[in-house]
Amino acid sequence: MKSNIAALDALIKKKANVDAEDVNQMTPLLLACVHGSQEVIQMLIKAKSNTTKRDQRLNTVFHIVALRGEPEYLEMMMENDRLEAIKALNKVNNEGKTPLRLAVEGNHPQTLKKILELERQNSQKWMVREKELIHFAAEKGYLEVIKELVEGGGNKNELDSEKTLPLHLAAQRNRLEVVEYLLEEENREATDDYGMTPLMLAVSQDSLECVKYLIGQGACLDVSDKDERSPVHIGAKYNALQSVEYVLQYLEEEKNKSSESARMKTAKSHRRTLRNIIDEEKKAMVNKSDRDQNSPMHIVASNGYLEMMTLLYKYGATITQVNEDEETALHRAAHSGQTGAVRQLINWDKRLLLMKDEMGNSALHLAAKMGHDVTTRVLLDAGADKEAKNSFQQTPLQVSVEYGKLETCQQLVQKGAQVESPSDARTVLHVAAFFGYDTIARFLLQMGVTIDRRDEKGRTALDVACEQGKKEVARALLETDEWRALMIPNDVIPLDKHKRPVNRKRKTPFRTLLAKFPELASLVMDKCVERNKEEDDLTLCIAHNFEFIDDTYMLRTVNEEGEGEQLIGYKSPYTEEFKLHKNAQAYSSNYDKIYKNHPLKLMANAEKLSLLSHPLSMALLKCKWNRLGRVMYYSALSIYLVFIISLTEFVRHTKAPYNVKNGDDSYYESVFFEENETCPQIITTKPDFIWKRIVQILAICQIGIEFFQLYQRKLAYLTNWENWIDCFIYSTALLTVYDFSECSSSSGVRQNWQWLLAALCIFFGWINLLFMIRKMPRFGIFVVMFVDIVKTFFRFFPVFVLFIIAFSSSFYVILQNRPEFSTIFLSPLKTTVMMIGEFEFTGIFHGDSSSHTEKMFGPAHMSLAYCLFFFFCIIMTILLMNLLVGLAVDDIKGVQEKAELRRLAMQVELVLQIEASFHIFIHRMKRYAVSRYATFPHGKLHKTGFALWWTNFRKRFGLNTSSDSDADLAYEYESEFTSELRSNLQMQRNRLQTLQENVDVMYEKQVRLEALIRSLAKGMGIIIEVEDNDS
Secondary structure, eight states: OOOOHHHHHHHHHTTOOTTOOOTTOOOHHHHHHHHTOHHHHHHHHHTTOOTTOOOTTOOOHHHHHHHHTOHHHHHHHHHHOHHHHHHHTTOOOTTSOOHHHHHHHTTOHHHHHHHHHHHTTOSSOHHHHSOSHHHHHHHHTOHHHHHHHHHTTOOTTOOOTTOOOHHHHHHHTTOHHHHHHHOOTTTTTOOOTTOOOHHHHHHHTTOHHHHHHHHHTTOOSSOOOTTOOOHHHHHHHTTOHHHHHHHHHHHHHHHHHOOHHHHHHHHHSSOOOGGGOOHHHHHHHHTOOOTTOOOHHHHHHHHTOHHHHHHHHHTTOOTTOOOTTOOOHHHHHHHHTOHHHHHHHHHHOGGGGGOOOTTOOOHHHHHHHHTOHHHHHHHHHTTOOTTOOOTTSOOHHHHHHHTTOHHHHHHHHHTTOOSOOTTOSSOHHHHHHHHTOHHHHHHHHHTTOOTTOOOTTSOOHHHHHHHHTOHHHHHHHHTSTTHHHHTSOOOEEEBOTTSOBOSOOOOOHHHHHHHHOHHHHHHHHHHTEEESSOTTOTTOOEEEEOTTTOOOEEEEEEOTTSSSEEEESSSOSBOTTSBBOTTEEESOSOHHHHHHTSHHHHHHHTTOHHHHTSHHHHHHHHHHIIIIIHHHHHHHHHHHHHHHHHHHHHHHTSOOTTSOBOTTSOBOOTTHHHHOSOOTTOOOOOOOHHHHHHHHHHHHHHHHHHHHHHHHHTHHHHTOHHHHHHHHHHHHHHHHHSOOSHHHHHHOOOOHHHHHHHHHHHHHHHHHHHHHHTTSHHHHHHHHHHHHHHHHHHHHHHHHHHHHHHHHHHHHHHSTTSGGGSSTTHHHHHHHHHHTTOOOHHHHHSSOTTSTTTOOOSHHHHHHHHHHHHHHIIIIIIIIHHHHHHHHHHHHHHHHHTHHHHHHHHHHHHHHHHHHHTHHHHHHOTTSOBSEEEEOTTSSOOOOHHHHHHHHHHHHTTOOOTTOHHHHHHHHHHHHHHHHHHHHHHHHHHHHHHHHHHHHHHHHHHHHHHHHHHHHHHHTTOOOOOOTTOO
């Protein structure tokens, strides 16, 4: 490296390793070639340094010498070992490059010449091994290198993978000297894979010198590439201003020089060049279209090349020419947002504003579609028709809304564009809702668009937004002052000849919000709660509007044909006094369907606690409960309590058939009362006659009610298991108290089968009472806990049964001599009893050894029994029982976490089931259903003594009305808290929405500014590198 000859000589004499390698695997010879010391190289070669060694990049000394362009060093290597030098020609480094390629890339013609001399002795011809070397040299302008390659056997007309000649690359890169050397008669009109000639490529890169030379050498201009583009078209596309100007100017000069006879002679010739193109042909070339019928003016207008546009227009370009889509240059400029081009074209000919493409779009339509607000403003200022409609009957405003261009919409509206037309069913608000453009929807609402306009399918903008899942648009619509108009349903249900509704579900906006956007349903419910005064005003009245949340009733009217009746949703079924209209009717004759599809039930099924606990829902529940629910429920509960207590008292005072004494202190057999019609000898105390009559009367009445419900509810009645339990209880109660024989009548003793039936009746009767109080909020939560625990146990039951079978079967085998394990059926029962701690260890293992039923049979028998009993205690008593307790605790915890939801769900179920059961009376009692319910939170604030105790008692048992102070105070506190919370959330949401709108506007401006900068940079020939993710 330091060219220290003396030191090198000394080391060689000391027999130092001349092929030693450093960390980069560089030998002294490789380093000498890098640093250019001829004397050092000579000394190392004489010292027998290995010329085949490679460095870390797999370069040999021949690679380094070729890359650096040192022909003298290469000569030395060749003289030292010519055979090894020839072999080195075929070796490649880690980049796949041979010494020959490195010499070409380094533009070292002298070094290349020596390598080519050496290549003649190479068995592998370099023309076969090395591809596109002349292409590379031609692109770089290495003329001497090209000459050496051609002299060394290279083909200057070699084609690469895209059928490109070196001449193409040289012309494209404006390498005039190389073009002069490579140009021949045969390759002057040669085309590549894209149909581009050398002249066309030169024009595309504005290689003016090569363009002049090629035209001077007779290059044909009347040619087209594969896209049918002429040289002028290509030059216009790439904004090759100088080249296109030269072509057109030269054409003009040649036209002036040409005579009529010369032009006629040229017309008959087979070859047409620039020198013999007449004026008409020149104009045809300026306007010649490509495969898509786009003229050069179309291309430059869409790219915004103003100078090129002016140049083409100067030489006869037609600005009214249309492409295959019937678009003019103005259409293309407007579509691309080239405002300068648009302004220039309009200045040339304002009639362009009236021209439309094949889809009926004007330039204003396209500018609005692409969101070019500045271009839109220029077109509007120039007089473009704001209300022009395309083939789809869309105005520019409708197009801009469809494509979500807010600023374009603002420009159009500010310039006087109609926000909506009376003839259009589908408004721009529907379009914004369909595509989810909430910012545009808010802008249109500010501009006064009709919010409740319905399209051809009868849908409002809210309906469309919900169908498409556009939540923010729906929110924007509901936050307006005209939200109520959006919530009016538009469903129609026909009535049959018996005036019964056709079996259909209601489809209302509120139900749709419940299913798709519960948060927005809460927003509507907030708006349905109105206050007439401030919160601290003692005369405050809170009005609750139930019209949307309680939609059971519809108004009955004559249908449009006048031949029948129908139920309509767009007219309220309530009068101005908020009571049901006389023509109001439930939307279904199946009240079980109404119950299952009621909005409150839908909230409960979806477990929407925030909706169920909303003040509006709570008010509706209280209203229904106070008006009908509590009367019906507590009446039914009271009657049932009288029934079950009477039945219990009857059974309690009746002797069991197996417990009746005979005269000699013995007992009658139970079959005695079935075999004997009379039994005068039996004297017992009969139960009071009143209990029997109460049971009979109430059971018969209840059975009648059950039949009435079966008639009303049809199949729905049979699918409810609670109804089967009721029927079983009342029918078995009648069978139990009925005297089937004179003996039963005189003695009061029931027959054996009656007594067994009484046991089942009593059991199910009290269990049924448990399920009845389940619907009471105070006690119902504990019943729910129990039911959940039972469900969990039955899920675990298969595992439990397997443990029981395993141990009971083993105990049956070992302890079969004992009565409790004597059969395969008794053994599981005893094993199950042992689980709760009733082991009877002493009786099993330490009984009387002299008794066959108590003794053990040998030590082995006893040892195995002990082992089984030990494992039973561990597994069944400790592990399994603790597992069951843990599962029960988890279930209770889960119920407690959802206690409020379960409580409200039970209230909803109770109230709606009562409505479904007594709907026939409700229908006649029109005043029951109301659309408005008022409460006065400060109406009764001070209660003491008995009044306070009575209020608390009523509250505990769910009897309090909405005017009771404690309930109202709690309600008011919850209402105030939730109202404040919703207000704060709404303020934050509005701020975020404003911020988002500002960000959207800034982003659109940034995109347009970036596009403008790119256009300017491209026009100035500046290349801007942009990351891949930039738009």
